[in-house]
Amino acid sequence: MSISGSPSGAPAARPTGAPLGVAVLGAGAMGADHVHRLDRVVSGARVAAVADPDGERAKTLAAGIDGCLAVTEPLAALDAAGVDAVLIASPGPAHEAALLAALDRGLPVLCEKPMVPDPAGALRVVAAEECAGRPLVSVGFMRRFDAEHQRLKALLDARELGEPRLLHCRHRNLASHPYFTEEMLISDSVAHEFDAARWLLGQEITAVQVFRPTAGLPGHDGLNDPQLVVFETDGGVVVDVEILANGGFGYQVQTEAVCTRGTARIGEAHGLMTNIAGRWGGEIAQDYLTRFADAYDRELRAWVAATRRGATTGATSWDGYAAAEVCAAGVRAQRTGQRVPITLAPRPGRS
Numbered sequence: 441m442s443i444s445g446s447p448s449g450a451p452a453a454r455p456t457g458a459p460l461g462v463a464v465l466g467a468g469a470m471g472a473d474h475v476h477r478l479d480r481v482v483s484g485a486r487v488a489a490v491a492d493p494d495g496e497r498a499k500t501l502a503a504g505i506d507g508c509l510a511v512t513e514p515l516a517a518l519d520a521a522g523v524d525a526v527l528i529a530s531p532g533p534a535h536e537a538a539l540l541a542a543l544d545r546g547l548p549v550l551c552e553k554p555m556v557p558d559p560a561g562a563l564r565v566v567a568a569e570e571c572a573g574r575p576l577v578s579v580g581f582m583r584r585f586d587a588e589h590q591r592l593k594a595l596l597d598a599r600e601l602g603e604p605r606l607l608h609c610r611h612r613n614l615a616s617h618p619y620f621t622e623e624m625l626i627s628d629s630v631a632h633e634f635d636a637a638r639w640l641l642g643q644e645i646t647a648v649q650v651f652r653p654t655a656g657l658p659g660h661d662g663l664n665d666p667q668l669v670v671f672e673t674d675g676g677v678v679v680d681v682e683i684l685a686n687g688g689f690g691y692q693v694q695t696e697a698v699c700t701r702g703t704a705r706i707g708e709a710h711g712l713m714t715n716i717a718g719r720w721g722g723e724i725a726q727d728y729l730t731r732f733a734d735a736y737d738r739e740l741r742a743w744v745a746a747t748r749r750g751a752t753t754g755a756t757s758w759d760g761y762a763a764a765e766v767c768a769a770g771v772r773a774q775r776t777g778q779r780v781p782i783t784l785a786p787r788p789g790r791s
């Protein structure tokens with residue numbers, strides 16, 4: 441249903457040089473952040489439509505953006521006049537339907553993580569993109585656009601530290617949403633480390649284990665927070681991830697690579713450092729929107745530029761599938777306490 445803005449019409453080809461018209465699905469925390477970025481930070485794009493079942497949210501977000509349509513039905517946004525591309529920022533379980541609808545229309549998509557939470561659904565998206573005949577899906581694993589992560593990857597790729605053997609990762613959030621479940625520690629949070637490790641190392645993940653302390657944090661019954669996730673790669677690297685969803689002090693994402701000739705660490709400090717009265721101290725970002733603000737800027741700039749030239753950027757639909765497969769194994773490992781081996785499906789187009 442259209443609740444404001446211009447009526448929908450048949451999609452028309454974008455005139456050369458015209459800004460890319462983007463439909464944003466989901467007007468929550470990430471959707472709002474991406475809309476502001478597309479509207480005010482990134483050039484070459486305009487927000488043409490915003491869709492959210494919560495019509496007030498869609499309307500509030502679309503208000504003040506010239507010609508931006510607000511709708512409650514995602515498909516109405518895809519079919520709105522002036523829409524050339526789609527940004528999906530709805531909850532993970534809604535992603536598959538939105539991706540398939542966008543691919544059916546030949547529309548390029550930037551989809552927030554997780555691309556599709558269940559591996560079978562993720563493979564359906566990979567297949568639909570294959571049928572579309574060209575790459576159309578970019579997945580919002582924004583760490584790939586973070587300057588520190590990019591420097592670490594360049595160092596590892598150049599083998600300046602020798603061969604990688606271990607990655608130690610810490611992923612700490614201030615507090616989890618009330619709807620956050622124990623599974624989400626893996627599928628929503630450690631999903632980032634699964635993607636980042638595959639990308640940093642250029643290796644596939646072959647097995648995963650999850651360890652829990654005997655008691656979780658006080659006040660978070662049923663969540664068993666923090667946990668330690670350990671996984672292995674086909675290049676023989678072992679990765680450990682501390683996931684702490686309710687740390688209570690801030691947002692920290694840290695990685696240390698241990699290689700045969702040295703080590704490298706990222707994610708230490710992101711705010712003001714002070715020296716006073718015989719002590720030093722620093723700030724800790726409180727959330728991902730602050731910690732990764734530059735990464736989101738670079739991600740959206742790269743996506744708009746790539747889309748305008750008919751390409752994709754960052755994580756592909758295959759990367760989205762691989763993360764989903766590893767997450768599913770991680771959740772099984774969490775439930776059973778067992779080491780769960782992982783085998784990816786055959787990759788389309790590769791023998």
Ligand SMILES: NC(=O)c1ccc[n+]([C@@H]2O[C@H](COP(=O)([O-])OP(=O)(O)OC[C@H]3O[C@@H](n4cnc5c(N)ncnc54)[C@H](O)[C@@H]3O)[C@@H](O)[C@H]2O)c1
Binds near residue numbers: 470493530
């Ligand atoms: N890359 C990151 O760092 C990062 C950070 C946070 C969230 N995320 C991801 O972004 C997505 C959104 O998360 P969020 O924190 O903004 O959630 P949110 O709960 O704040 O917002 C989700 C919004 O989507 C709307 N919605 C529900 N079903 C919909 C549908 N079918 N179509 C369109 N809109 C729908 C809801 O009404 C809500 O307004 C999730 O996939 C999440 O994992 C990514």
Ligand SMILES: O[C@H]1[C@H](O)[C@@H](O)[C@H](O)[C@@H](O)[C@H]1O
Binds near residue numbers: 613628629630632728
């Ligand atoms: O959805 C969020 C988001 O992906 C953040 O980047 C991550 O740190 C959180 O753990 C997760 O819950």
